[in-house]
Amino acid sequence: MSDQTKIPPKRSFVQTLELDMRLLGMIAAFIIVAVAFNILTGGRFLTPRNIFNLTIQTASVGIMATGMVFVIVTRHIDLSVGAILAACSALMAMTQVRWLPEFLEIGHWAIPWIAIMVGVALGALIGAFNGWLIGYQGIPAFIVTLGGFLIWRNVGWYQTAGQTIGPLDQTFMTFGGINGTLGGPLSWALGLAAIAFVLFAIFKSRHTKATHGFSVKPMWAELTIAGIAVAAIAGFIGVLTNYAVPERVVARDPSRYGCDVAEGCNAVYGLPISVLLLIGIAAVMTVIARRTRFGRYIFATGGNPDAAELSGINTRMLTVKIFALMGALCAIAAVVASARLANHSNDLGTLDELRVIAAAVIGGTALSGGIGTIYGAILGALIMQSLQSGMAMVGVDAPLQNIVVGAVLVFAVFIDIQYRKRVGAK
Amino acid sequence: MAPLVEMKNVSIAFGGVQAVDNVSISLNPGEVVGLLGHNGAGKSTLIKMLSGAYKMDSGEIWINGKKVQINSPRDARDNAIETIYQTLALADNLDAASNLFLGRELTNAMGFVDDDRMEAETRKIMARLNPNFKKLKEPVSALSGGQRQSVAIARAVYFNAKILIMDEPTAALGVHETAMVAELIQELKKQGLGIFLISHDTREMMELCDRVAVMKNGQMVGAERVEDVTEDDILSMIILGKNPKAAA
Ligand SMILES: Nc1ncnc2c1ncn2[C@@H]1O[C@H](COP(=O)(O)OP(=O)(O)O)[C@@H](O)[C@H]1O
Ligand SMILES: [Mg+2]
Numbered sequence: 001m002s003d004q005t006k007i008p009p010k011r012s013f014v015q016t017l018e019l020d021m022r023l024l025g026m027i028a029a030f031i032i033v034a035v036a037f038n039i040l041t042g043g044r045f046l047t048p049r050n051i052f053n054l055t056i057q058t059a060s061v062g063i064m065a066t067g068m069v070f071v072i073v074t075r076h077i078d079l080s081v082g083a084i085l086a087a088c089s090a091l092m093a094m095t096q097v098r099w100l101p102e103f104l105e106i107g108h109w110a111i112p113w114i115a116i117m118v119g120v121a122l123g124a125l126i127g128a129f130n131g132w133l134i135g136y137q138g139i140p141a142f143i144v145t146l147g148g149f150l151i152w153r154n155v156g157w158y159q160t161a162g163q164t165i166g167p168l169d170q171t172f173m174t175f176g177g178i179n180g181t182l183g184g185p186l187s188w189a190l191g192l193a194a195i196a197f198v199l200f201a202i203f204k205s206r207h208t209k210a211t212h213g214f215s216v217k218p219m220w221a222e223l224t225i226a227g228i229a230v231a232a233i234a235g236f237i238g239v240l241t242n243y244a245v246p247e248r249v250v251a252r253d254p255s256r257y258g259c260d261v262a263e264g265c266n267a268v269y270g271l272p273i274s275v276l277l278l279i280g281i282a283a284v285m286t287v288i289a290r291r292t293r294f295g296r297y298i299f300a301t302g303g304n305p306d307a308a309e310l311s312g313i314n315t316r317m318l319t320v321k322i323f324a325l326m327g328a329l330c331a332i333a334a335v336v337a338s339a340r341l342a343n344h345s346n347d348l349g350t351l352d353e354l355r356v357i358a359a360a361v362i363g364g365t366a367l368s369g370g371i372g373t374i375y376g377a378i379l380g381a382l383i384m385q386s387l388q389s390g391m392a393m394v395g396v397d398a399p400l401q402n403i404v405v406g407a408v409l410v411f412a413v414f415i416d417i418q419y420r421k422r423v424g425a426k
Numbered sequence: 427m428a429p430l431v432e433m434k435n436v437s438i439a440f441g442g443v444q445a446v447d448n449v450s451i452s453l454n455p456g457e458v459v460g461l462l463g464h465n466g467a468g469k470s471t472l473i474k475m476l477s478g479a480y481k482m483d484s485g486e487i488w489i490n491g492k493k494v495q496i497n498s499p500r501d502a503r504d505n506a507i508e509t510i511y512q513t514l515a516l517a518d519n520l521d522a523a524s525n526l527f528l529g530r531e532l533t534n535a536m537g538f539v540d541d542d543r544m545e546a547e548t549r550k551i552m553a554r555l556n557p558n559f560k561k562l563k564e565p566v567s568a569l570s571g572g573q574r575q576s577v578a579i580a581r582a583v584y585f586n587a588k589i590l591i592m593d594e595p596t597a598a599l600g601v602h603e604t605a606m607v608a609e610l611i612q613e614l615k616k617q618g619l620g621i622f623l624i625s626h627d628t629r630e631m632m633e634l635c636d637r638v639a640v641m642k643n644g645q646m647v648g649a650e651r652v653e654d655v656t657e658d659d660i661l662s663m664i665i666l667g668k669n670p671k672a673a674a
Pocket of ligand 1 (some may be wrong): 440443445463464465466467468469470471554657
């Protein structure tokens with residue numbers, strides 16, 4: 001095969017690394033935003049504490065944004081995610097606070113898990129129904145989910161009679177962020193496991209490519225990528241395990257932090273469970289997108305629905321599955337969002353549909369279909385959240401905050417279109 | 427021996443348009459049957475009923491002497507029918523291997539799609555069909571018309587079709603690539619495939635086909651062995667919608 005014996009044309013540094021230019025662009029944008037706010041706030045933006053807060057504030061929208069990628073890749077839209085989140089949150093809150101305690105004593109271990117299962121089932125069911133209306137009945141997704149936007153939050157209202165429901169179950173609340181973190185040792189153990197896995201994956205893939213006789217990157221490029229990945233994971237864990245639990249918090253229950261007394265305990269928060277959940281979901285969704293038939297069909301249908309249909313793909317059923325998955329993710333996001341606030345209120349997740357769509361789109365998901373990545377959507381969510389928190393810290397008025405976020409959304413898509421024109425992609 | 431394919435009295439209408447009207451046609455192993463006719467004559471619609479893209483209103487399809495139901499592209503594939511559509515049915519955002527295996531991905535023991543193996547298989551078949559084909563990693567939107575056509579053809583050939591449908595396979599191609607397709611048709615014919623070929627190039631059809639069938643306004647004007655007719659006979663069938671042979 002002559003293409004392998006020929007001397008390869010001279011390639012740039014980035015090309016040799018086979019890095020995704022769009023990913024690099026987003027990371028650069030994120031770094032610029034973070035550094036700018038750090039300067040404007042006199043160093044308060046890039047503290048372990050603020051980074052910790054940023055990650056837990058991003059979790060809920062980030063979880064939904066991964067599902068929105070699939071929705072938008074297949075040329076649909078879901079305007080009802082915030083409303084589904086509210087409906088699922090209402091059901092989960094009622095289940096754990098009002099209904100289950102009639103049969104089980106308060107604090108029973110099964111309560112949070114039953115509540116979560118019920119909530120996820122509701123989310124998946126609402127989503128599947130949306131998908132059926134869109135796929136089988138041919139009603140545009142915009143209309144179905146615009147209707148859902150008006151319907152589901154108010155269905156939630158009727159479940160709770162408009163009341164705030166709480167306090168939520170103790171275990172349930174560990175999914176919220178500050179009330180559920182892994183601490184130092186466990187965070188590092190997970191970090192090291194992640195590093196081991198990444199290294200294994202990189203070299204396994206290299207080995208497989210070599211056995212098939214494909215050309216592989218030069219070893220130094222592979223090592224550079226591995227080095228960046230290791231540094232990123234270690235840095236992330238390092239920052240989160242540098243956020244110390246205040247002594248007065250430890251004093252409330254020193255045994256929880258493995259100490260007898262608060263003085264000299266040196267407990268740290270570490271990785272929040274909600275963020276671990278986001279990372280886990282992102283990993284699973286990435287595997288679905290790249291390594292399963294379901295994912296392949298999502299992208300094929302987004303690229304050319306007729307081709308997908310003619311290839312024997314049941315695109316209607318695919319639509320049902322995608323929206324059901326979106327609904328289930330809304331329910332998981334509802335767990336995180338309500339647990340963070342320690343109770344369910346009816347306005348939970350208001351405007352989240354816009355944040356989620358914006359995150360996916362800033363992250364490079366094309367509304368024309370067929371293109372999008374999970375990590376992009378999460379980076380998009382992180383950039384949006386950083387802008388919002390940063391402006392709040394600097395003291396920008398709320399109206400101006402919205403103006404900036406809106407402008408950034410349009411600007412991001414503008415840049416993306418220019419980029420695609422230049423590289424000649426569709 | 428029963429023909430490979432027999433479509434008997436098939437009809438389909440779209441709204442008020444009778445796109446195919448009571449057409450019968452057959453195909454034998456190792457035979458190339460050409461479909462000719464003006465734009466809108468119903469050629470694509472006829473073969474789309476065989477490929478499962480459309481469901482016929484009435485009529486029967488027999489394969490190897492057995493009556494079959496073809497209600498979806500999957501049914502057609504199960505009967506070893508592969509189709510190269512006029513508007514290339516490729517997902518532009520995916521690479522060649524993903525397109526070649528679309529709907530029939532190779533998977534590993536854990537059920538995950540095995541991109542490396544699919545790429546290796548794609549390299550193999552492309553080395554045979556189009557040795558110049560190099561852009562395996564890029565989305566097919568980055569390929570030329572001829573390269574895209576080779577992906578579509580590779581897809582049909584790879585899965586060991588017995589019946590191949592080619593709807594204007596050379597319409598978007600240059601001279602060199604057209605010759606390659608013609609060569610490939612000859613090779614597949616030798617292997618015993620039956621091929622339905624649609625084209626507007628009457629001369630090309632006279633060279634490649636064993637029989638030519640002419641359609642007009644959704645109806646079958648006639649099907650003749652190429653030895654028995656001249657190019658002019660065919661042109662008059664296309665234009666007048668009458669079969670001079672039948673009249674004689
Ligand atoms: N999906 C469809 N919906 C409505 N009309 C169609 C459809 N497909 C084909 N037709 C009509 O059927 C007739 C035959 O079209 P076609 O089979 O594409 O012709 P050909 O391939 O011979 O040029 C045309 O009048 C066309 O407009
Ligand atoms: Mg046609």
